[in-house]
Amino acid sequence: MSELDVQIANRRQKRDEIAAAGVSVYPHRFEFDLEPSVVKAKYDDLSIEELEEKALRLRVPGRITAFRKQGKLVFADLHDGKDRLQLFLRKNAMSEQTWELLLQLDLGDVVGVEGQLMRTRMGELSLAGDRITILAKALRPLPEKWSGLKDVELRYRQRYLDLMSNTDSRRVFETRARIISGIRSFLDARGFLEVETPMMQAIAGGAAARPFVTHHNALGIDLYLRVAPELYLKRLLVGGIPRVYEINRNFRNEGISVQHNPEFTMLEFYWAYVDYRQLMDLTEELITGLAEDILGTTTLSWKGEELSLERPWKRYSMKQATVELGGVEPAAVESEERLLAELHARKLEVPKARTYGHLLAALFEATAEDELRGPVFLTDHPTDISPLSKQKPDDPRFTERFELYLGGMEIANAFSELNDPDVQTQRFREQMLAREAGDDEAHQVDHDYVRALEFGMPPAGGEGIGIDRLTMLFTGSPSIRDVILFPLLRPLPEGQTGDEWMVESED
RNA sequence: GGGACGUUAGCUCAGUUGGCAGAGCAGCGGACUUUUAAUCCGCGGGUCGGGGGUUCGAGGCCCUCACGUCCCA
Numbered sequence: 419m420s421e422l423d424v425q426i427a428n429r430r431q432k433r434d435e436i437a438a439a440g441v442s443v444y445p446h447r448f449e450f451d452l453e454p455s456v457v458k459a460k461y462d463d464l465s466i467e468e469l470e471e472k473a474l475r476l477r478v479p480g481r482i483t484a485f486r487k488q489g490k491l492v493f494a495d496l497h498d499g500k501d502r503l504q505l506f507l508r509k510n511a512m513s514e515q516t517w518e519l520l521l522q523l524d525l526g527d528v529v530g531v532e533g534q535l536m537r538t539r540m541g542e543l544s545l546a547g548d549r550i551t552i553l554a555k556a557l558r559p560l561p562e563k564w565s566g567l568k569d570v571e572l573r574y575r576q577r578y579l580d581l582m583s584n585t586d587s588r589r590v591f592e593t594r595a596r597i598i599s600g601i602r603s604f605l606d607a608r609g610f611l612e613v614e615t616p617m618m619q620a621i622a623g624g625a626a627a628r629p630f631v632t633h634h635n636a637l638g639i640d641l642y643l644r645v646a647p648e649l650y651l652k653r654l655l656v657g658g659i660p661r662v663y664e665i666n667r668n669f670r671n672e673g674i675s676v677q678h679n680p681e682f683t684m685l686e687f688y689w690a691y692v693d694y695r696q697l698m699d700l701t702e703e704l705i706t707g708l709a710e711d712i713l714g715t716t717t718l719s720w721k722g723e724e725l726s727l728e729r730p731w732k733r734y735s736m737k738q739a740t741v742e743l744g745g746v747e748p749a750a751v752e753s754e755e756r757l758l759a760e761l762h763a764r765k766l767e768v769p770k771a772r773t774y775g776h777l778l779a780a781l782f783e784a785t786a787e788d789e790l791r792g793p794v795f796l797t798d799h800p801t802d803i804s805p806l807s808k809q810k811p812d813d814p815r816f817t818e819r820f821e822l823y824l825g826g827m828e829i830a831n832a833f834s835e836l837n838d839p840d841v842q843t844q845r846f847r848e849q850m851l852a853r854e855a856g857d858d859e860a861h862q863v864d865h866d867y868v869r870a871l872e873f874g875m876p877p878a879g880g881e882g883i884g885i886d887r888l889t890m891l892f893t894g895s896p897s898i899r900d901v902i903l904f905p906l907l908r909p910l911p912e913g914q915t916g917d918e919w920m921v922e923s924e925d
Numbered sequence: 926g927g928g929a930c931g932u933u934a935g936c937u938c939a940g941u942u943g944g945c946a947g948a949g950c951a952g953c954g955g956a957c958u959u960u961u962a963a964u965c966c967g968c969g970g971g972u973c974g975g976g977g978g979u980u981c982g983a984g985g986c987c988c989u990c991a992c993g994u995c996c997c998a
Contacts, residue, residue, distance in 0.1 A: 421970040422935045425952055484961075491958035508958060525951075539959045562936035562950050564962050571993050911991060
């Protein structure tokens with residue numbers, strides 16, 4: 419029997435002993451007044467005398483995370499995931515049965531405690547408990563109380579243990595929730611309507627990405643998990659909803675890295691009658707506002723550096739960035755031939771689709787992208803890599819588009835939306851050709867979307883903002899896995915799940 | 926896909942040149958009515974990620990597989 423098996427067996431035995439005394443170890447409910455962190459927040463400023471005077475009796479539920487046993491007096495910590503409340507448990511303050519139950523409790527057990535709120539000699543706010551109700555028995559030992567759970571693989575695979583033992587982890591997900599609700603308030607206040615559009619789509623459009631394929635049995639058709647909600651949201655512009663947004667998951671069948679998870683959360687919004695310039699202003703306002711509200715500052719600390727969100731943010735066109743930040747000669751970004759020569763000279767990989775736009779983008783990525791520490795708007799992307807964007811009036815090789823870079827990461831992508839159905843058809847054709855030329859990220863053609871445009875879509879600006887990456891920046895998390903509760907990991911092979919004993923205990 | 930690093934008790938980690946596998950916490954037994962990483966006395970706990978090889982002898986060296994982390998593509 420391993421050490422773990424011994425501990426589990428001990429806990430099971432204690433559970434059975436408690437149950438044998440006629441007590442339910444898994445009761446259905448517990449009538450409670452306040453949770454530990456709320457008690458702490460509400461009463462921690464009261465003095466010993468004030469607490470004595472109030473003589474507050476409270477019923478408080480939580481998980482036991484520490485014992486300090488001292489003979490006929492037991493101190494324990496009751497935790498609710500946010501904060502702990504000390505329990506002050508004296509033998510002669512409770513019934514014999516309650517004292518017996520207390521001695522049978524283990525670290526990790528979920529209990530409800532009733533007693534009077536007081537302060538100890540050392541001044542700690544404590545609940546002097548006289549009644550204890552077991553609410554759930556923990557059959558497995560908790561991670562170490564001081565170091566917490568550090569093993570990153572376990573933290574992702576068993577996030578509940580991470581949340582239980584690392585308060586910082588809880589804080590990350592609270593910040594994430596505040597970002598999302600902050601975005602909702604911001605957009606709702608400006609008259610945007612939140613909607614939900616299909617995640618299973620017959621045509622995976624709206625972004626250059628490989629989709630996941632699934633199958634609908636009753637209809638007998640393959641469906642794609644959406645790579646973006648874009649084409650549906652713009653159908654809503656056609657339908658007469660002038661300000662619309664969606665916050666939800668996108669799925670891209672691509673590699674996993676510190677910045678990429680196959681499913682990720684995106685805000686996408688569309689605003690009729692404006693162009694990408696107003697979107698840049700709105701983006702600055704949204705993100706600095708979120709930082710002020712949530713972090714109380716517009717200076718982020720990111721990878722050991724300070725990142726100031728002070729407005730206005732820098733703007734570089736892709737061509738300009740390649741020249742000014744990438745150190746490329748101005749003449750070299752003006753033609754396909756010169757770009758190709760430059761890529762060869764720098765021994766860089768040449769993209770499969772050798773169009774002007776793809777070549778410029780490749781050179782930009784190789785020379786200048788890493789220099790965009792941010793906040794920087796990278797603007798005016800080539801037309802042939804931006805099939806849904808409107809061209810610049812003065813130079814049709816480029817579009818009215820921007821990407822926001824923050825901390826070296828691409829956070830947002832936006833453009834003045836292409837609303838000419840015939841131009842859109844032409845762009846889709848070019849994407850088909852690119853696909854045939856081997857670019858399997860090229861957009862699929864969506865005829866119904868073009869038909870929608872034929873009914874007239876108002877000019878509009880549209881933008882997507884990556885919620886996961888924004889959360890990384892706000893919480894100083896270097897990996898996207900730290901801001902996704904259950905990131906995708908390869909399943910453990912048979913026999914390495916650590917649960918073999920459960921199979922044995924079935925007989 | 927390539928490279929570097931990691932995987933030792935439930936958890937956090939040591940383990941020197943290849944020579945008896947360790948500590949703290951947690952667990953078990955005992956003492957203790959104001960502790961808070963409680964303290965004190967005692968005890969138990971290992972598929973050193975899996976497999977193969979070299980060697981008198983492998984946690985440590987070699988090969989291989991798995992999982993993870995980071996970097997590169």
